[in-house]
Amino acid sequence: MTAALAGCGGPGGSGDVTLKLVAADYGDSAANSSKKYWNRLVTAYEGEHPGVRVDVSVYSWNDVDREVRQMVDRGEAPDLAQIGAYADHAAAGDLYRASDLLSIPVQADFVPELSRAGEVNRVQYGMPFAASTRLLFYNKKLFAEAGISRPPTTWKQLAADARALKDAGVKTPYALPLGPEEAQAETLQWLLSGGGGYTDSIGNYDLDSVENFATFGWLRDELVGKGLTGPVPPARLNRADAFAAFARGEVGMLDGHPTLMKTARAKGLDFGMVPMPGNGDGSGSGDGGGGGRASLGVADWMMAFRQNGHREQIGDFLDFVYSEKNVLAFSREYDLLPVTASASADMASSPKDADLAPFLEQLPGAELYPVSKTSWASVSADLKKRIGTAVSEQGSPAAVLGQLQRAATREDTAG
Structure with missing residues (x-):
């Protein structure tokens, strides 16, 4: 399932650039497919940032990790991948460091347990995208x-x-x-x-x-x-x-x-x-x-590949993706836990998110896969x-x- 979604990126980028993002599908039907989430997000980004196009391909969880691996093996790595594991790509030297991409406030806002889980040799490459x-x-x-x-x-x-x-x-x-x-x-x-x-x-x-x-x-x-x-x-x-x-x-x-x-x-x-x-x-x-x-505890990961360059444009787009508003929108759409402290605090205090409270309470002491x-x-x-x-x-x-x-x-x- 592939969606070509046009979005624009501005500050930090110049000229016309196309970013390719491969993402996993969190929906259970066409009605709530993740491509609808990305369509809304990229459309909003487009309205504020002229100059960058974002093409998003959405695959089922059965296929998405394999698709990214095959793209990398062909020498056609996407700019961004939102999948289940990042460390093998980091070890191969294929990924940007999170600090190369994100603004300091955005990187510092990740839930600490998830941020640490995104590190290889104490350097963060994996950016948490969703948690449960x-x-x-x-x-x-x-x-x-x-x-x-x-x-x-x-x-x-x-x-x-x-x-x-x-x-x-x-x-x-x-x-x-x-x-x-x-x-x-x-x-x-x-x-x-x-x-x-x-x-x-x-x-x-x-x-x-x-x-x-x-x-x-x-x-x-x-x-x-x-x-x-x-x-x-x-x-x-x-x-x-x-x-x-x-x-x-x-x-x-x-x-x-x-x-x-x-x-x-x-x-x-x-x-x-x-x-x-x-x-x-x-x-x-x-x-x-x-x-x-x-x-x-389970976390899914966003990562950025170095192959095509585009560091500034990728970073600008990710700062938008990880804004409190967008993190909350995704979490509420799919009943998942926010990966940032600001969005988690908002969810914990919101009556409309009361059903997620028992899951949110489990996160600080949860054990994650050995993803590093x-x-x-x-x-x-x-x-x-x-x-x-x-x-x-x-x-x-x-x-x-x-x-x-x-x-x-x-x-x-x-x-």
Whole structure:
């Protein structure tokens, strides 16, 4: 899906320049496609800044990172890319530093946790564009019909609730999307709730930790193996399909981000949201009092390629993109969290954004992907392909996580 959007850039640029931007689509239909957001933004920019044209190409999340990689490999890098990972491009020397582009007030306005996550060797190359955290969504009607009085806070309770939902005829008690669209998110949220994660305390990959083995063993044995994750095998279930099924009332529970609220409400669904359950005592047994309840944070990134020059024009355009007004407009359009402190403060104090408050509260302590590692793009792609097999009937979490760890180590060493 491609949109050629004409915009103009003025101060800081001279002559006629065309900036090419590749962006991800945050919409779930043509009616709210991101190309409409970019069309409005670029049109507004055009009215104030003569001299620069901005051509925006919008692709689905399934395709956008690959499209940018192929463009770079062909020697046809865009001026700007708004995608999922930046560090491999930074390590190759392809990107401008954020400080080369942005005015000091704009760069200083980024949420500190996100700004630091955009650094490679303490230099910021990745500019956060959108952020989200995760909560457990549950269908209140299905819970009531299954006799469940409150949402779970531990794995043991989640499994018991899933069993009750299945006994009540719910098609998918817990949706576990480990398909290729966004398996890295569902995986990390579960690893964190089990006391593990993708990396250890000093930042080395730690995919094959004892905690991670226990987490995926529990998922295989207590959810998937007992038929509590629905008719589609987790390895083939994508997030978008899981969200759509939840909005249709076919799913009892799932791990969701803020955009699911709008989709569910549009279908008239009565739902609740709580922090993701923890594994209790940290043993992976599901007993105990809800320990290991760390939240996943996700940030998507804007980056600027050096190949075509245009540094001044890119910087001027990005200052406009990251104005408080535009950051809030995007965040509210797609129910995402602002990436700047000024927009976050506005959202936190605004009654109309009250639904996003639980997600916003999670952000300061959330754990993000290891996006500053140049190997992350490759590791993430590998994980999307393989991780779902770890919970299949004959799957071996130890074998799959071991393979992923070895591959991640090779990529990290090579990088």
